[in-house]
Amino acid sequence: MQSYSIGEPGKPWNDEHKAQWLAGQSVQRSYNDEVLAKLPTDMKGFSVVQYGALPYDEARYPLHAIISEPMSQTKPTVLVTGGVHGYETSGVQGALHFINNEMALYASRFNIVVVPCISPWGYETINRWDPLALDPNRSFYNDSPAPEAAQIMAFLASLDTTFLAHIDLHETTDTDNSEFRPALAAREGTVNHNWNIPDGFYTVADAQKPQLEFQKAVVEAVSHVTHIAPADDKGCLIGEPMQSEGVICYDKKKLHLCGGMTDAPYVTTTEVYPDSPNATPEVCNRAQVAAICGALDFILAANI
Template sequence: MSTYPIGTPGTPWGETEKAQWLAQQKVVRSYQEEVLSKLTTIPAGFELKQYGALPYDESRYPLNAVVPVSFTDNVPNILVTGGVHGYETSGVQGALKFINTALAGYQQKANVVVVPCVSPWGYETINRWNPMAMDPNRSFFADSPAPESAQIMSFVQSLGITFDMHIDLHETTDTDNSEFRPALAARDGVTHDNWNIPDGFYLVADTPKPAIAFQEAIIEKVRAITHIAPPDDNGKIIGADVISEGVICYDKSSLHLCGGMTGAQYVSTTEVYPDSANATPENCNDAQVAAVTAAIDYVCQQ
């Protein structure tokens, strides 16, 4: 059973345990300095739109998207999201780097909407969960109690368009085994075995529509930036079957994942491995940018 320091093994957390967990969380980096300050200059043809704010501290945690000033007919509609899990740094910083280095090149080719940090409280405290011990990336459903998920879903719906592609930027880190899976097991009063942390980049496609050629196009471009994760000794990555090199599948809608919220034809979740001996923060950010540009290029060519 779980040996996590909060709660009783085998018993799900109540409000007391969740409050104990929250009391242990500390702000260790600045959303203002590391994220908002990088959104002061937006490429021509795009604008910064505040779509909400987290109720924990609305002035500290505004929620922002970069959107086209005007949407063009008859081009693909693209959604890029980062920081659904706030602790996954390159998901946020990669999205910001894409905005600042590559987004302008797609102004005439696609309607690209970028939400670089869905969970700013999680970014500041380096957390997978929000303050209520909820995982925003398991909370994309109607009337979601997670404000991170509810507010971006409302924003996406307000745009009144059908998205052709959605890429969601994530990381898999060694802390998944040392902190986050033990915390999840303790919270839910169950046992979770540790899984082998993949050494390298991989993608999570959507089980009902895996779009293998689309995933392969992303893998091929990222390969020039960082290594692709091999399967483990059981031929799996994080417990899932490998359907193509560096590609596994989750059913994004049934799991209430961010990648399932648009119903797009082309969907992928990136997973960068920042704890590799061969990785640097910049390398991880570059891998995210490569994944985004490869994905958009593929869809624009269809």
């Protein structure tokens, strides 16, 4: 059965085990310096709004979004989210790069909402979970116990707009196998089965509305920045059948994923591989930006 330093094989964690896990976490980087300090202070056509704060330390972890100001009733609205898994660095930094460099280019055609770091505690501690040992990216449902998910869902509902597209920025890393999947199995009292980490970029479409041409456009845009993950010998990526080059599907609402929290018809989750020998942090950040721009350019070209 699984080998992990906390808990007993075959038995789910109790509160004592979760407290033991939390005691082993430590701050490794600064949300204030690496995220908040990069938010624009004055950008024409946009406002920076605080939509909440994490209850673990409200002063340390304010939650911010950048939104079009004003929101137009005649433009489609697109959502970009990063850092729902705080350890996935390029999702956060890629969103910030888009905010500061490319976002204004699309301001005349879209209402834009960008939430660059949904899970700042996870960002600082380089964690998939929150301090409650919950995965925010499995917690997007009514009355969610994860404040990261609950607060952004409430914020988006308050905007009273219909989303056309949602681009959710993620990474698949070697630590998925070395730490996070073993921890999940230990927490649940199940057996861990590692998956093959794809070497390269791929997207996760919504199984209920895959929009393959949209996904292909995102993959094509990213292919100019970094390599696309090839299928394994079973034609899969992370155990899921590949629908087209670099594209797999999950049922996002069923799994309570961030990508399923709106009813947007165009949804993609990006997956960058920062541990590739052919990638660098800058390449990963640029790949996330290319994914966002590729998604928006597809919508514009299709006149959706």
